[in-house]
Amino acid sequence: MPRLDDVARAAGVSKATASRALSGADGVSSTTREKVQRVAGELGFRASGAARRLATGRTRTIGVLTPSVDRWYFGSVLHGIAHAADSHEHDVLLYDLGAFGHGGHEKFERFMRRGEVDGLVTITWSLVGGDLSRLAELSIPVATVGEPTPHTRSFCLDDDAAGRQAAEHLVNLGHTDLLHIASETEVQPFDSSSSDRRKRAFEAVSAEHGLRMRPVRTVPTTMEGAHAVALEILGRDDRPSGIVAGTDEVALGVFLAAHQLGIRVPEQLSVIGIDDVPTAGAFGLTTVHQDPARHGEDVVAWIMGALHERRSERSPEPDRSHTSYVPELVVRSSTGPPAR
Amino acid sequence: MPRLDDVARAAGVSKATASRALSGADGVSSTTREKVQRVAGELGFRASGAARRLATGRTRTIGVLTPSVDRWYFGSVLHGIAHAADSHEHDVLLYDLGAFGHGGHEKFERFMRRGEVDGLVTITWSLVGGDLSRLAELSIPVATVGEPTPHTRSFCLDDDAAGRQAAEHLVNLGHTDLLHIASETEVQPFDSSSSDRRKRAFEAVSAEHGLRMRPVRTVPTTMEGAHAVALEILGRDDRPSGIVAGTDEVALGVFLAAHQLGIRVPEQLSVIGIDDVPTAGAFGLTTVHQDPARHGEDVVAWIMGALHERRSERSPEPDRSHTSYVPELVVRSSTGPPAR
């Protein structure tokens, strides 16, 4: 593996000049720069990351703390992060904390002790407020995606608007008897979770329009959890005319239960979800769209910007603002006017 | 941030001794070691990764090349990798190549130029054979999960056995008219994909038992792709008595189509999948179980072993063996004797 020294020698310049020519710093004649770059290319030179890190103090790496990786939301955010980081020539260091209470916190501590990253994004539900505060003191840009939080910069769907859109869509179709099936929050990191906010939005809409008040049901965050509860609810005579599900996963569980019970959707039952997972489109599920990959890309863009600022300005005030994404209703074939 | 030098001074020893005491190397009195460790703890010392890398040439990082991250299989493997790497105090560097032909290959080249990892695991379908050969020459342990390949060490489900088990389960129940719905391979990296192997196993079983030969159908690797095709197939009069799906995702698509058409499962139609995704359990899908997270853990264990060997032995022959996992039939409620 050729070193900078080899390149410099072959190009007939000093290491300093070679370094500058390669890094794109100015103060190098274009003739020299071109020659150095050509020579470096010929030799197949790659700067040692470790040496560069040691010299500059920058890792060119962004860390991602996530509770898991094999669910649509987390996977999509991670995908966006990986894509954006790559385009900035940064690496992605993954910390899969796993479920909390299952060693996740211990892993977090290990990260705190070892972590060497220029910037950090935490995908929510991986951490509680106290942890976030500690992260925020890390003197690197830290952002959270999935929840608004006062501790760090944050990015997420406007859950209130999403919940309202879902409920109002059914209200506008003429429904007056709706049930909200919320998906359970496994970890309760902050005062409210996205699930809570969607639920409250539903309740607000219900109150505004004087709908029949049915107590919200909460189910585990899995299609099967929702499915089991839906079988029970839909099996009764006085079932609601529409279901507002907290997530598409829940909605699909309801959808399936309806089919199994021979209840036609949307003629006899309307179902709406939130998220717009790929499967939703396939089954004609009406839902409220969000794009987590986009959130991932945006959070990286913000980190890059913050890093840039820190280099130029003296000591910038940490940005703890929140970006809220506007949800988008996608009407498909699982919703319609109530049977009458 | 305290440096080694600070620890050494505070403990009244040299940097060399402090380094040895902290790293666990022997040749340090236990008194000295304890004191150094105590002092390091008090000061909150963390060795600089960059400095350590530069000095040792080891990165304590393992790279993961994956085509995507938001699907069950990849996510599960990644989860296992992250977990195992963590327990070995190694970091995980993620390269999400995305779909091939969509810039994935370009990212791969960038990885090759930049990558600084001690070991590498590629989750299949991210790379073609030629790429794997290049990786194998990287002089670091490289392993592939998801396909057996001659280029590197590899780990994956015994797809042949899985395909046989699925088909034979239905044959044993008395079925003689089965259809296999294979899931399409997006990239065709090697001579055969897992989808091909499952399909061939199905055909072999069909031939052995003299089943009616129906041409295998191939559908996109999504629940919705399978769903659309299943609606068409199951809608015909002469539909098969059982469906052997290449994956659970496909099986669930079939399952849903059956429900929509009012075909009772398993009374009128048996459906079996392969994978045992969490949703399968929820819907009572009979399937053939595999555990990708386990594969991920094993691959990391192998890498750690290989790294260890390289340090002790002179120049070990690269291990290109293959580990094949035995599938396990899980009978639930989606399969039964054919209607008669």
Added chain:
DNA sequence: CTGAAAGCGCTTACAG
């Protein structure tokens, strides 16, 4: 068992 010193391969003031 312990220490002084060289070295890992870059970057970046500082001079010129």
Added chain:
DNA sequence: CTGAAAGCGCTTACAG
């Protein structure tokens, strides 16, 4: 525009 030199913070032969 270019170069000599110091420095980033560790580890590891080499002596003792």
